Amino acid sequence: MRKLxxxxxxxxxxxxxxxxxxxxxxxxxxxxxxxxxxSLKTWFxxxxxxxxxxxxxxxxxxxxxxSYLKQYVFSRTMxxxxxxNVELVSENIVEFVRKLKNETGKDxxxxxxxxxxxxxxxxNLIDEIILKLNPVLLGSGIPLFSGLIKQTALELTDSxxxxxxxxxxxxRVKKMEQI
Amino acid sequence: MRKLxxxxxxxxxxxxxxxxxxxxxxxxxxxxxxxxxxSLKTWFxxxxxxxxxxxxxxxxxxxxxxSYLKQYVFSRTMxxxxxxNVELVSENIVEFVRKLKNETGKDxxxxxxxxxxxxxxxxNLIDEIILKLNPVLLGSGIPLFSGLIKQTALELTDSxxxxxxxxxxxxRVKKMEQI
Numbered sequence: 001m002r003k004l005x006x007x008x009x010x011x012x013x014x015x016x017x018x019x020x021x022x023x024x025x026x027x028x029x030x031x032x033x034x035x036x037x038x039s040l041k042t043w044f045x046x047x048x049x050x051x052x053x054x055x056x057x058x059x060x061x062x063x064x065x066x067s068y069l070k071q072y073v074f075s076r077t078m079x080x081x082x083x084x085n086v087e088l089v090s091e092n093i094v095e096f097v098r099k100l101k102n103e104t105g106k107d108x109x110x111x112x113x114x115x116x117x118x119x120x121x122x123x124n125l126i127d128e129i130i131l132k133l134n135p136v137l138l139g140s141g142i143p144l145f146s147g148l149i150k151q152t153a154l155e156l157t158d159s160x161x162x163x164x165x166x167x168x169x170x171x172r173v174k175k176m177e178q179i
Numbered sequence: 180m181r182k183l184x185x186x187x188x189x190x191x192x193x194x195x196x197x198x199x200x201x202x203x204x205x206x207x208x209x210x211x212x213x214x215x216x217x218s219l220k221t222w223f224x225x226x227x228x229x230x231x232x233x234x235x236x237x238x239x240x241x242x243x244x245x246s247y248l249k250q251y252v253f254s255r256t257m258x259x260x261x262x263x264n265v266e267l268v269s270e271n272i273v274e275f276v277r278k279l280k281n282e283t284g285k286d287x288x289x290x291x292x293x294x295x296x297x298x299x300x301x302x303n304l305i306d307e308i309i310l311k312l313n314p315v316l317l318g319s320g321i322p323l324f325s326g327l328i329k330q331t332a333l334e335l336t337d338s339x340x341x342x343x344x345x346x347x348x349x350x351r352v353k354k355m356e357q358i
Contacts, residue, residue: 012310012323012333012350013322013324013328014322014323131191135333137328139330139331140327144191144193148318150318151204151316151318153204153314154191154315156346159340167338169191
């Protein structure tokens, strides 16, 4: 089965962005960014985005943010996708992702946001969490998960410390049946 | 000047404890714990506790939790300290900590909680944040800081990865005048 990996930049106080979706304070240059872009192409062939996450790209005129991946945006309110390369999924989101994971292919990249991550985590669909921990306290913002999730053990499977202070942490989600 | 270091165990989703102050899910054995206990005695000669943090010890009958350190508990509601080894500070908390930092001695350990940390951070009194990142998502609980703080850059000065998946991260708080 393909794995679903929530790979996201986060502050030391666990915010993935400011309230408005911007991310000033996060480091946007350096080896961590190069590694990230390279890994997207190597590990994945599909990406899942929540509507608000996709709209951050739309705001700056980008309708096709991950052109090298099959792109899905999840929204109950959006009427149609503004780009033929991005497939809109409006109904049965959980079932859609479950089916997608059962198809053949590389692993699936969940780039955000917190609402979609909370929904999919609660359905035991997220297999790994990869945190790009930035050396900053945002003070407020959008947290890693927007809603309550159940207490869950993780396994640290890999890590990398970058010169600029970014810490990359790879966690496997220990699902109930595996503990 | 003595440094004030906020050294605290935290989950991957940034909670220092469950809502009731308990911390099941955090790893309480292994090299990370041995290192922690050793470092308390080596680096510090004083500890600051918020009232709620101290009460977690009191609940299990411990009135003198850090007997090898000079202990201060901060509370506006507590009438007197239940232990002669713990000094109650009820007024002018910020000024008290500022003076303490100017005295001679080893560095000062801020063990929590989130309310006291937020107050002292907002007054630029916290010099380092040391996170003992436990491989668990608590899902809800008491966050690293309980109130809003301003966006603040950090510098990763050291780190250690333990076999059991605990990640120890040392951050220097970049204060405005130092950036």
